[in-house]
Amino acid sequence: DTEVTQTPKHLVMGMTNKKSLKCEQHMGHRAMYWYKQKAKKPPELMFVYSYEKLSINESVPSRFSPECPNSSLLNLHLHALQPEDSALYLCASSQGLAKGEQYFGPGTRLTVT
């Protein structure tokens, strides 16, 4: 089973709203990732958690706040976003940082109005 689930599938939020994206995997993977993907571009790495600790932060603005409550769950808290933050947000997981086979969830399509 290589399933990563993400909720919600679609999200529309205003620039003053606070919302959260959720990601879950039950493959026993110890690394989890958040990516942002704009139209016709490849996924762009935002954050990496390894063994529930933040391992990589790709200089993402503080209006994006990741959280890893346990080894199966990954959240992305959103606050005061800008319209240019509208994108597909993808979660992925892998066995570990050295194991590059990352499996992606279906993504959350975010629109900031």
Added chain:
Amino acid sequence: QKEVEQNSGPLSVPEGAIASLNCTYSDRGSQSFFWYRQYSGKSPELIMSIYSNGDKEDGRFTAQLNKASQYVSLLIRDSQPSDSATYLCAVLGSAGGTSYGKLTFGQGTILTVHP
């Protein structure tokens, strides 16, 4: 120089033909290489991984790796219209480097297989 470069495409092949997708990378220490397929509006799907020089076959897909030339390719035999998608080459950053644990993607090649 971009870290991972793919032949820009788009690539159009007739049904039943072989589609050839190419990728070069700059990190000579990289050891892990991947091909993802992404249908329009969907998330990337891992279709091949390759770690050693040579060929790796899985069904109609063959990945080829040449570390000396820093070159990875994907061949799709007997191409079908359902193979029409964007194909993303991805390279895992090498241990000890600044990109360790990071997957760097190429810009993608759009493949269209026409009946």
